[in-house]
Amino acid sequence: MRRLVNVYRLGIKELRSLWRDKVLVAVILWVFSGGIYVVVKGTSMELHNAPIAVVDEDASVLSARLAQAFYGPHFQIPRHISLPEMDPGLDSGRYIFVLNIPPDFERDVLAGRRPDVQVNIDATCMSQAFIGAGYIENIIAGEVGEFVRGVRGAPPPAIRLATRVRFNPNLTSAWFGSVMELINNITMLSIILTGAALVREREHGTLEHLLVMPLSATEILLAKIWSVGLVVIVTVALSLYFVVQGALGVPLAGSIPLFLCGAALQFFASASIGIFLGTLSRNMPQLGLSMILVILPLEMLSGSATPRESMPEIVQNIMLIAPATHFVSLAQAILYRGADLGMVWHSLAAIAGIGLVFFLFALALFRRSLAQSR
Numbered sequence: 001m002r003r004l005v006n007v008y009r010l011g012i013k014e015l016r017s018l019w020r021d022k023v024l025v026a027v028i029l030w031v032f033s034g035g036i037y038v039v040v041k042g043t044s045m046e047l048h049n050a051p052i053a054v055v056d057e058d059a060s061v062l063s064a065r066l067a068q069a070f071y072g073p074h075f076q077i078p079r080h081i082s083l084p085e086m087d088p089g090l091d092s093g094r095y096i097f098v099l100n101i102p103p104d105f106e107r108d109v110l111a112g113r114r115p116d117v118q119v120n121i122d123a124t125c126m127s128q129a130f131i132g133a134g135y136i137e138n139i140i141a142g143e144v145g146e147f148v149r150g151v152r153g154a155p156p157p158a159i160r161l162a163t164r165v166r167f168n169p170n171l172t173s174a175w176f177g178s179v180m181e182l183i184n185n186i187t188m189l190s191i192i193l194t195g196a197a198l199v200r201e202r203e204h205g206t207l208e209h210l211l212v213m214p215l216s217a218t219e220i221l222l223a224k225i226w227s228v229g230l231v232v233i234v235t236v237a238l239s240l241y242f243v244v245q246g247a248l249g250v251p252l253a254g255s256i257p258l259f260l261c262g263a264a265l266q267f268f269a270s271a272s273i274g275i276f277l278g279t280l281s282r283n284m285p286q287l288g289l290s291m292i293l294v295i296l297p298l299e300m301l302s303g304s305a306t307p308r309e310s311m312p313e314i315v316q317n318i319m320l321i322a323p324a325t326h327f328v329s330l331a332q333a334i335l336y337r338g339a340d341l342g343m344v345w346h347s348l349a350a351i352a353g354i355g356l357v358f359f360l361f362a363l364a365l366f367r368r369s370l371a372q373s374r
Contacts, residue, residue, distance in 0.1 A: 010223030269355030
């Protein structure tokens with residue numbers, strides 16, 4: 001009971017210390033509110049309002065029809081430019097797509113000569129360029145086919161493909177991006193806050209005060225984990241309700257309390273990594289540099305940015321020792337597909353097991369560091 005009281009009181013001390021650090025409080029609030037909203041709204045995986053220009057060297061009915069086939073919300077109203085204006089427009093970034101219709105295009109189409117239509121793309125806008133190329137190809141093929149046949153609509157195909165999209169019927173990137181950004185922020189802040197709390201103790205000289213008290217290394221670490229974890233979990237819950245569901249309008253299919261349980265385990269595992277880094281670092285700049293080497297692989301290779309199946313098999317196997325990999329799988333199953341405890345218990349067990357191993361390793365390193373300090 002005395003040890004539990006010590007952990008509780010040390011945790012209260014951590015909460016008071018965090019509250020006095022107004023900059024850190026502002027960072028936590030921003031990361032789980034404006035940070036998510038700005039990232040989701042500022043980046044789009046869909047083609048939206050893309051600037052396009054047309055070089056019409058044919059000046060025929062068909063070329064005019066092609067130029068009029070591009071409209072919102074995918075494209076801006078096409079601008080008609082001359083051939084010498086094409087390269088400067090792409091170089092300056094005024095256009096992402098420039099459609100060059102060659103002379104005698106309509107005559108060659110009607111004669112069955114299969115003429116070429118040149119599509120110039122600014123590939124520095126990578127996602128827009130990749131998606132827009134497919135849109136342009138389909139639009140041109142459809143318009144030319146209708147012009148040649150003289151009727152609108154394609155002939156019935158030999159087979160009919162019935163596509164049913166589940167969990168995200170409109171393929172809205174905000175539904176995916178907001179939850180993944182929230183997951184990445186949990187991992188990032190759990191490492192930063194616990195590591196910074198440990199380094200702050202050393203820089204302010206309060207770690208020596210703790211060493212002269214009847215406290216164990218386990219009590220010190222557990223106090224830092226539960227106090228900072230409480231702040232993060234409460235902030236995550238508020239972010240889910242008011243930012244993800246409220247401001248962004250993302251429907252969450254599963255149990256939010258079950259997700260928060262997984263988030264608590266993920267915080268425990270990631271906080272152990274933060275304690276490890278905080279024990280090795282002597283000041284905040286060192287901690288910041290070491291975090292770059294850990295946070296980036298966890299976020300890029302855990303499955304939140306790209307599917308794990310798209311990665312090399314050796315990377316998939318290595319990332320199984322990272323708690324973030326199992327947490328991404330758990331969060332997607334709960335929040336997107338409405339999975340219950342019976343479906344995600346193995347992910348919860350994996351996060352808890354990995355977190356326990358990381359905590360014991362960080363605890364051993366912290367004890368050795370305290371022994372050297374004494």
